[in-house]
Amino acid sequence: TGFSEEEWEQYKQLGLLHLLAISGLHISLMVACIERLSWRSGITREKTRGLLVLFVVLYGFVIGWNISGTRAIGMVLLGVLSKPFIKKRGSTQMDCLLWMAIASILVWPGILLNVAFQLSYGLTAIIIFLSKWQRAVLPRIRANIWVPIGMSLIALPLLCQYFFYWNILSILLTALFSMLFEMLLFPLLTTYLFAVLLSFAHLIEVLTTVGEVILSGVSKVLTFCQQLSFTKFTLGIWDKWEVALYLTILITIGILFERRRMTMKKGVLGGLAILALLIEVPYHWGTELVMVDVGQGDSILLLAPGWNQATLIDTGGLSDFKKKEAWRHRKKKDQGITTVVPALQAEGLAELSQVMLSHGDEDHVGNLKAIAKHLTIRQLIIGKGMETIPLMQEMKKKYPKIQWRLVLAGDEWKWNETTWKVLWPKDLSHAENEDSILALVTVMKQTILLTGDASEKVEEAVVHSHPNLQFSILKAGHHGSRTSSGEALLKLVQPRLAFISCGKHNHYGHPSPETLARLKATGAIIFRTDQDGQIRLRFTREKLEVTTRLTKRKKELKQ
Structure with missing residues (x-):
């Protein structure tokens, strides 16, 4: 794209990435400029069309035929080549956009799922519609002010589908960028191109x-x-009814403008309706548990009713299993930035009430710094003694406002409508697997056992000290390792559901066949992130509902 990661993140945070999706629009401006210059120079329309075709095709090779540029070039070609065959003014912009979309899908059906395709074609359609509507309804308002503002508002649910947040400055910045490009950068670019063609070194x-x-x-x-x-x-991502209601409000406002019936009172009511909906969108109405698909790691999100009511159990993280020579090392993308932070923001979260870290392994805490950078963490929960490790010391210095809860076996607390009870560790934690926090979380009538990377030895100790232990949902220990979820634990309790978080074709061969056999013998329904992707468990007073992202599994159980 020609953008550094920092610039890309800057555009994303300011809500301006949609400008990159429609960046091919400048091609139509360049074509219009060439047309005017050709006609004023006495070049015939037929020769002008040939010149335009040659120009846009060559320009396509210059920009590398990206999706946005290809769309714009294709629309120009269709518009230019159709004029001799279609009466009046040739194909409309919307016709050209539709034919380009059809051609793109026929060449590559998978492009329908491509974010760049959806944004480029969707936003261009909105711009074409708004341009026509603006000329008919709001002729006194400059198009380069109204159209960007209207596009930002109409496209908001679509942009949240991919980027999860909205920067209110995006409306102003989109309008300013459009004016800056049209009035300054485009003339500058056009002059620069002619200077290059005519070899005016000083002007260049x-x-x-x-x-x-x-x-x-x-x-x-x-x-x-x-x-x-x-x-x-x-x-976060909008529900379908929220999108429908939002667009209904905007369409109603548009109709009132078109029929000249818009009043100050109606405008205020429309604005308040939109504001109320935007406040409602990130609100969670129920309690849910989400197994985030972080590959060979653990990250579990527990959502409670309200705004920003969420607990994250472990953060996931990537580990290097094999040492490589320096020349073979490739810069890895931060999994926290690419996976966990987007998963949290997709839920409409700007902060986390609690983050509990079971122990100190990289695949459980590796994304903590990335999460803390993008979301506010209210409280960190760790085993007592784990606060001495370097990562925790760094967090204390960098984020002094975070509250700390250091836990040992026997500690209990309540958070929203859930109850938490720590079963392990008994002694000071050294952040190792055997020091993993084992905790019971009670949600309504269900109890979840969180196990971290604890081994059978730890499980046996917990069973010995808690002979009346009961739980209905098990987060299998150590990614389904052979040395976890052992006989002692599963003989005492037969869970209804078992969740395993592991990576596809992982280095360790998790989950082990022995562990799967033990879990199946209890009658537990097993869900795995390596096969099912993200797993979501919804709690209601009457039932439990489990759905999976990749395999589209759905299971309902009575409470």
């Missing part, structure tokens, strides 16, 4: 300097805006 140098100054100024403005955290609202 001047234009390059001017362009660098403008882009540097834009970068400084974006950096300043990025630091304004109060303008960013995490909304």
Whole structure:
């Protein structure tokens, strides 16, 4: 894309990534400019069409035929080539967009699932619609102000589907960027291209300097805006009824404008309705447990009713299983940034009430710093003694406002409508597997046993000290390892559900056939992240409902 990761994240946080999805729009401006210059120079329409076709095809090779550019070039080609065969003015922009979408799908059916395709074609359709509507309904308002604002509002649910939050500055910045490009950058770019073609070295140098100054100024403005955290609202993925209601409100407002019936009172009511809906979108109405698919690691999210009412049990993280020579090392993407943080933001979360870390292994705590950077953590829960490890010391220094709960066996507390009881460790934790926090979490009528990476030896000790132990849902220990979820535990308690978090084709061969056989013998229904992907468990007063993302499994159990 030509953007560094920092620039990409900057555009994302400011809600401006949709500008990149429609970046091919400048091609239509360049084509219009070439058309005018050709006609004024006395070049015939037929030769002008040939020149335009040659230009956009060559430009396609320059930009690498990305999805947005290909769409724009295809629309230009269809519009230009259809004029001799279609009366009046040739194909409309919407016709060209539709034919390009059909052609793209026929060439590559999988493009329908591509985010860039959906944003590029979807947002372009919105712009075409708004441009026509604006000319008919709001002719006194400049299109380069109204259209970006309207696009930002209409596309909000679509943008939240992929980026999960909305920066209120995106409306203003989108309008400003559009005006900046149309009034300054586009003329500058056009002049630069002609200077290159005519070999005006001095002019090229001047234009390059001017362009660098403008882009540097834009970068400084974006950096300043990025630091304004109060303008960013995490909304998460919208429910279908929320999208339908939101669009209904916008359409109603549009109809009132079109029929000249919009009044101040109706405008205020419409604005309040949109505001109320935006406040409702991130609200959780029920209690859910989500097994985040972090590969060979653990990360479990417990959601309670309300805004930002969530507990994260372990963060996941990537481990290097084999040492490699320096030249074979490849820079890995931070799993916290690519997987866990988006999973949390998709739920509409901007903060976490609790983060409990079972022990100190990288695949359980490795994403903690990334999460703390993007979400507010209210409280960290760890085994007493684990606060001495370097990661915890770093967290204390960097995030002094985080509260700490150091737990040992016997500790109990309540959070929202859930009850937590620690069964292990008994002694000071050294953050090892055998020091994993074993905890019972009671949600309504169900009790969940969280096990971290505890072995059979720890399980036997817990069974010995808690002979009346009861739970209905088991998070299998150590990713389904042969040395966890042992006979002693499963003879005492036969869980209804068993969840295993492990990576596909992982280095250790988890889950082991022996563990799977033991779990099946208890009658437990088994769910695995390596096969099922993300697993979601919904609690209601009457039933439990388990759904999976990859395999689309659905299981309902009575409470």
